[in-house]
Every structure is written in structure tokens, then in C-alpha cells.
Amino acid sequence: QKEVEQNSGPLSVPEGAIASLNCTYSDRVSQSFFWYRQYSGKSPELIMSIYSNGDKEDGRFTAQLNKASQYVSLLIRDSQPSDSATYLCASVWSSNYQLIWGAGTKLIIKP
């Protein structure tokens, strides 16, 4: 069963704090993981990609991958109201390279 699981939220975080978003996946041999941000009525926008265990930082965003636990997370530092959106986790299914999506976590940054 191809699955990517996320807590649907909403996750409410005060402005300036760290927002932590989590995702688990079922494909043990998947190698590619992505975080997308989607504003209401808009298309998914790529935030981060991660392929190796550990942390990957880009500005205020840090993606963390733990392949042993089949777990990927996204940290957003110094959260801003403009970060309020739905965050989608996705992984590439190893057998056919299909991108499998989580249902998304709605993040609300409160001023």
C-alpha cells in the first residue's frame, strides 16, 4: 500500500516561533522526498527536497530525513503569517517513480 501520512492539523503556531511538520511514509526503499507549500486555490510550490539521511537547511526551512524510521519533517524557523498554508509531504515510490502525496497539514501562524 502506497502511503504518506501527515497530521491534517490545523497546527497553530505563534509568529516568530518554530513550526514543526511531520510525515511518515510506507516505502522502505524510497529515495526522494519533497515538501510543498500550497496556498488555498493555488498550485503546490516546492519548498524543499531531501534525498539523504540528516538535515538540509535552506533559509528559514530545515528538512530532516530518517530513513530507518521512515520519517521526514520540515522545520520553519521565525514563522511568519505568510507561512500560513497547507504543507504537503511527498515521496517518490521506488517501484514506478510515482509521486505519492500526503493529505497535507494546515499551518496557521498567529500574529
Place this chain on the structure above:
Amino acid sequence: EPEVTQTPSHQVTQMGQEVILRCVPISNHLYFYWYRQILGQKVEFLVSFYNNEISEKSEIFDDQFSVERPDGSNFTLKIRSTKLEDSAMYFCASSEESYNEQFFGPGTRLTVL
């Protein structure tokens, strides 16, 4: 910065009519995709396309759907006889390789009346 474009942004059609949704992927990308998202629901994979043929398709992508790359730049999704339940946002995406990041177009909102 290169981007995926889609036309039209909004398409309204009568049930049973044919619609063609158009996409121009990023020029050096080799893999193309269509997704749909029904309002309030998750993104759903429809089809992937590589080297002028379908590489994967979901159970949603039945005989009513077809894709085509009619020239070197456009990538189209045709729905032959639209149903009410086809109303959704349709997103086109492209990637350099099958395991790379996919970049999405702005979407076409399809409304079937």
C-alpha cells in the same frame, strides 16, 4: 526563472462535452504529469508521460482521459465526455528525471455543469 504554464485558468463546460487542458512544461524537462485536486481534498495523480508515451497512470485515468504531446512544447489532457465529478483543479507538472522534484503549473479550474 523557467516555469510551467497552463491554459486556460478556468474552463466551464456542460456535462458530456469534451475539454482539452493545455500545459507548457519547463523546456529541458523530460517527464510530464497531470494531477487533479477536488476542492478540499488531496492532490491525486492521474498520469505520467515520458518519451512520447504514458509511463504510469492511476485508476482515475480511464478511457475518458487521454494525453498528448502534439509538438515540442505543449502537453495536453483531454477529457472526452465530462462528468459532474470531473470538476476539480487540474495541475500539470514536469521534472528533469523521474525521481527529481516536480514543478507545478498554476492549474486549470474545470467546472462541469
